[in-house]
Amino acid sequence: MTSVATDVHRHEAVLATYRARVWPEIERRLPTGRPARWLYEPLADYPRRPGKGLRAALCMAACAAHGGDDEAALGAAAAIEILHNAFLVHDDIEDGSQWRRGEPTLHEREGVPLALNVGDALAVLSFDVLRASSRHLGRRVGRLVLDEFTTAIWRTLEGQALELGWRRDGVTDLTADDYLELVLLKSSWYTTIAPLRIGTLIGSDGEAPLRHITRFAVLLGAAFQLTDDVLNLAGHRAAYGKEIAGDLREGKRTLMLLHALANADEPERAAVVAALHRAGAADATVAQLADLIDRHGSVDFAREFARGVADAAAAAFDDAFADAAQPPAAAVIGDLVTYVVERNR
Amino acid sequence: MTSVATDVHRHEAVLATYRARVWPEIERRLPTGRPARWLYEPLADYPRRPGKGLRAALCMAACAAHGGDDEAALGAAAAIEILHNAFLVHDDIEDGSQWRRGEPTLHEREGVPLALNVGDALAVLSFDVLRASSRHLGRRVGRLVLDEFTTAIWRTLEGQALELGWRRDGVTDLTADDYLELVLLKSSWYTTIAPLRIGTLIGSDGEAPLRHITRFAVLLGAAFQLTDDVLNLAGHRAAYGKEIAGDLREGKRTLMLLHALANADEPERAAVVAALHRAGAADATVAQLADLIDRHGSVDFAREFARGVADAAAAAFDDAFADAAQPPAAAVIGDLVTYVVERNR
Numbered sequence: 286m287t288s289v290a291t292d293v294h295r296h297e298a299v300l301a302t303y304r305a306r307v308w309p310e311i312e313r314r315l316p317t318g319r320p321a322r323w324l325y326e327p328l329a330d331y332p333r334r335p336g337k338g339l340r341a342a343l344c345m346a347a348c349a350a351h352g353g354d355d356e357a358a359l360g361a362a363a364a365i366e367i368l369h370n371a372f373l374v375h376d377d378i379e380d381g382s383q384w385r386r387g388e389p390t391l392h393e394r395e396g397v398p399l400a401l402n403v404g405d406a407l408a409v410l411s412f413d414v415l416r417a418s419s420r421h422l423g424r425r426v427g428r429l430v431l432d433e434f435t436t437a438i439w440r441t442l443e444g445q446a447l448e449l450g451w452r453r454d455g456v457t458d459l460t461a462d463d464y465l466e467l468v469l470l471k472s473s474w475y476t477t478i479a480p481l482r483i484g485t486l487i488g489s490d491g492e493a494p495l496r497h498i499t500r501f502a503v504l505l506g507a508a509f510q511l512t513d514d515v516l517n518l519a520g521h522r523a524a525y526g527k528e529i530a531g532d533l534r535e536g537k538r539t540l541m542l543l544h545a546l547a548n549a550d551e552p553e554r555a556a557v558v559a560a561l562h563r564a565g566a567a568d569a570t571v572a573q574l575a576d577l578i579d580r581h582g583s584v585d586f587a588r589e590f591a592r593g594v595a596d597a598a599a600a601a602f603d604d605a606f607a608d609a610a611q612p613p614a615a616a617v618i619g620d621l622v623t624y625v626v627e628r629n630r
Numbered sequence: 631m632t633s634v635a636t637d638v639h640r641h642e643a644v645l646a647t648y649r650a651r652v653w654p655e656i657e658r659r660l661p662t663g664r665p666a667r668w669l670y671e672p673l674a675d676y677p678r679r680p681g682k683g684l685r686a687a688l689c690m691a692a693c694a695a696h697g698g699d700d701e702a703a704l705g706a707a708a709a710i711e712i713l714h715n716a717f718l719v720h721d722d723i724e725d726g727s728q729w730r731r732g733e734p735t736l737h738e739r740e741g742v743p744l745a746l747n748v749g750d751a752l753a754v755l756s757f758d759v760l761r762a763s764s765r766h767l768g769r770r771v772g773r774l775v776l777d778e779f780t781t782a783i784w785r786t787l788e789g790q791a792l793e794l795g796w797r798r799d800g801v802t803d804l805t806a807d808d809y810l811e812l813v814l815l816k817s818s819w820y821t822t823i824a825p826l827r828i829g830t831l832i833g834s835d836g837e838a839p840l841r842h843i844t845r846f847a848v849l850l851g852a853a854f855q856l857t858d859d860v861l862n863l864a865g866h867r868a869a870y871g872k873e874i875a876g877d878l879r880e881g882k883r884t885l886m887l888l889h890a891l892a893n894a895d896e897p898e899r900a901a902v903v904a905a906l907h908r909a910g911a912a913d914a915t916v917a918q919l920a921d922l923i924d925r926h927g928s929v930d931f932a933r934e935f936a937r938g939v940a941d942a943a944a945a946a947f948d949d950a951f952a953d954a955a956q957p958p959a960a961a962v963i964g965d966l967v968t969y970v971v972e973r974n975r
Binding site: 316318319320322323324375378379380395396397398399401402403405406408409412413416424431435438439442443445446447449450453 | 668741742747748757758776780792794
């Protein structure tokens, strides 16, 4: 029997083996040209900051689990990671975030106008890489993969709109269901659903059913994002790489905040709702929100909730991968269920 | 013999016939869904503000001029106009513009975060529309059209980066050649080059040579943008739909500004260069720049320059469309040469 920390290290080592294959592919695809200083150099900034590589690993392992050579999914995996970086650049602008993967955000470095433009370029690049890699797939599967990719983008933009709209308009009458819908859209779709479905399509030449895989992906994505929220509030800055409590400052409606609000007494609730209506939360507001979350045990609640979702994901995994053509590849995916809730970054 | 004003009205009537066919196609393609208020409703805002429809007309007329049914280029024309709207949304954020087509810009209405997200959505929509319309084209031509489309996006983003970089870093040692390269990248590529090349590819089933068409498109695009710059400074706000002298406020390096700088004496030049180094030009700076441009006759210089480029475009048109399969369609394109320099909006 191994400890949780040992398991996390082992899973990170597995992710690292996928990163070691996908990052050179991304690097190879990063275009060069003019203007270098204002476009092509800053374009490489986020892709060169080491991420977890979770999305690439899910895509390639799903391909292999369905009997494919996971090399066939390498281009799609690279495209998904580039798309992730495109989202991060625009996200950071939209949220006014200051830190990303331990360094200043791109718009802090380059200013909003150039960073916005670089985010656009990363999005086009992700399409270029996906299209180039889809040529080897045959017309039907290539088209299905592109459809999955654009669907994931639409869902992500819908999720972003929801989160930004709640914040802009001071919406606070939200339930756990609202939060889970938000997570499904803004995070799970491109983090777990699209990578797993695309890997499955490629590995099975479009033949494998996607229903069970999708159910598993939805739960895995929710467990991932719930943990991300907890780490944002309670993690260690050096490991996490973003500003701690950035979510509070940005007025994000996390499950913790909704839990604390639901359990607050009326005067507390009124004060916090008023604070959330003010744009650009000041330090005092952040402290107030953190205190409320603390007093109502909302971090522990969210952690437990994440573990419950992870348990459901583990059960869904068994349904989805019972007949895996390559059990070791399926095991890589199964192991990520524990990893996403136990990780510290 | 007709007057210039009559000609402009006639050309606008021709453009209106294309708009009347393309706008319903765009409208039909605008997605609906949730969240409506924060994504799908604002997404329709710019596409529903009447534009000139120049890009769509060029694409469809080029298709017909090469013997195709211009209906085959309708989807591509719609995709190009949607892409144009996507660029406008992000452009307006990057430039801090306040007016677009006679109404407040999208980020003035919705705030920067939601507007940025809507711009992303319009870009994905343009791909969706292009992909859907390319299915009727056969695999080879469909692929060529998608390649043209993504190439145009890359060039546009390079042009944006150049313009934003010059402004951010206070670059002022620029020549007319620098300006013309900027225009080629940021404006001509998606306004004239891609529409004409894509229309030609569709109309000729990928068979027509593109060299002469491209040369014509480069010149037409330059004449168009030069005139746009003149209208920005000297146009009538009601007709033009943007804030007059917005370019000066945004510190844009137009040919007029470069001409005035080149003709200024040293103290004048130093004062203006210092002003251009300050971000967010104040009213005093705008007045100073306008005065300099006025005193050196730079607006007339730019108008003459635009007419010279238009003359070259007219000559290039004869090379490109001498053997047009459908001369009336070619004539629509030829007539636009006068239109782009004589228009008042």
